[in-house]
Amino acid sequence: MESESVILALAALAQSTRLDVFRLLVRHKPDGLPAGDIARELAVPHNTMSSHLGILARAGLVRSERQSRSIIYRADLDQLREVVTFLLKDCCGGHPGLCAPLVDALTPCCPAKATTRAR
Template sequence: MESNNAITALSALAQNTRLETFRLLVRHEPEGIPAGELARLLDVPQNTMSAHLATLSRAGLVKSQRESRSIIYRADLDGLRDLTLFLLKDCCGGSTELCAPLIAELTPCCAPEAKPC
């Protein structure tokens, strides 16, 4: 990931409604959530939610798919992975003992056999 892409993604998440939206979508992977339901769950007007979703989409953090009359939004886990790896790539100057606690903290949620957080 390039620095400009990381800045765009971090900027998109630097707003409360967008951050809440993204975290909600991550919790509902892989099924996603219809746009109207997102607006209802977060108590945000639908047109405002559309603008937030567009910002997250341009940042590479959200993707959408039309299903019948609904647009289903999902977290773009590839975008999340790229952003996370960008932030952690040079973690602790290569000192694995310093990074190990961070990786261990992520493992319970991300291990295939783990229950969703």
């Protein structure tokens, strides 16, 4: 991943409404939500929400799919993983134990991974 892509993603998330949108979409994985439902849930005008969703989409953090008359938005967790990996790739300097607290903090949301990861 290139630095510019990471900067774009972090900039997209560095605004409270967009951060709320992304977190909402993460909670609704894998189904996603229609744009109108996102706007209603977060009490944001539809045209403003459209702008926020566009910024998140350009950053690669959300994907959209037309279903009939609705556009369904989903969080792109693969893109988020790439951003986080870019940030932390060299975090432990060859000492995996330094990253253990971070891995442990993520484990409760992903218990299937907990049994397969090396300590």
